[in-house]
Amino acid sequence: QQQVKQSPQSLIVQKGGISIINCAYENTAFDYFPWYQQFPGKGPALLIAIRPDVSEKKEGRFTISFNKSAKQFSLHIMDSQPGDSATYFCAATKGGTSYGKLTFGQGTILTVHP
Amino acid sequence: EAGVAQSPRYKIIEKRQSVAFWCNPISGHATLYWYQQILGQGPKLLIQFQNNGVVDDSQLPKDRFSAERLKGVDSTLKIQPAKLEDSAVYLCASSLETRLSLHFGNGTRLTVT
Numbered sequence: 001q002q003q004v005k006q007s008p009q010s011l012i013v014q015k016g017g018i019s020i021i022n023c024a025y026e027n028t029a030f031d032y033f034p035w036y037q038q039f040p041g042k043g044p045a046l047l048i049a050i051r052p053d054v055s056e057k058k059e060g061r062f063t064i065s066f067n068k069s070a071k072q073f074s075l076h077i078m079d080s081q082p083g084d085s086a087t088y089f090c091a092a093t094k095g096g097t098s099y100g101k102l103t104f105g106q107g108t109i110l111t112v113h114p
Numbered sequence: 115e116a117g118v119a120q121s122p123r124y125k126i127i128e129k130r131q132s133v134a135f136w137c138n139p140i141s142g143h144a145t146l147y148w149y150q151q152i153l154g155q156g157p158k159l160l161i162q163f164q165n166n167g168v169v170d171d172s173q174l175p176k177d178r179f180s181a182e183r184l185k186g187v188d189s190t191l192k193i194q195p196a197k198l199e200d201s202a203v204y205l206c207a208s209s210l211e212t213r214l215s216l217h218f219g220n221g222t223r224l225t226v227t
Contacts, residue, residue: 004156006156034215041220042220043118043205043207043218043219043220043221044157044205044218045218046215046216049215089156089157091156099209100145100147100162100207100209100216101147101159101162101170102157102159102216104155104156104157104158105156106154106155106156107154107155107156
């Protein structure tokens with residue numbers, strides 16, 4: 001019940017295209033859903049996050065779509081750039097003192113070709 | 115602000131040996147986490163500290179792993195004895211007590227041969 005399932009495992013997109021990564025969770029106690037971006041040799045960095053009281057959040061070229069009834073959320077990267085090539089992780093956590101106790105998905109390796 | 119500092123960056127040991135990792139969180143961050151990231155997987159929480167007290171160590175293999183955070187600042191994670199399956203990147207992260215976002219260090223890559 002603590003799992004977060006992420007797909008696809010890898011994704012290849014042309015420059016300027018849209019990258020879409022999907023995640024599904026089981027635990028309805030989760031109430032904060034961040035996405036992290038990780039470059040080789042670096043730690044994960046927070047990209048964007050959403051709470052379940054909204055269905056969409058947009059920051060620049062990055063958008064999270066959230067479907068509470070389906071227990072699914074996705075990351076959309078518009079106008080994908082070669083510099084976006086990285087591993088993306090969705091995550092989920094409960095509230096209160098548990099915010100930092102993240103349950104991560106398995107990761108998606110995104111490659112954006114120029 | 116300076117980021118989360120971790121050392122060493124890489125460590126290679128033989129199985130059954132011991133190893134220790136060090137983390138210096140962002141100044142003022144009361145909460146510190148250790149995560150284990152096995153190649154090809156997402157990070158998995160090992161332990162959470164609030165100041166110098168343990169909040170959650172339910173996923174820490176306590177028969178071989180130990181961690182401490184003296185004086186509520188730096189932290190060390192130790193493995194003794196190491197097993198082959200401990201090969202992973204060990205990530206330290208910190209956050210302000212009431213903030214939501216974690217700041218991760220660049221990790222220590224451990225290889226157990």
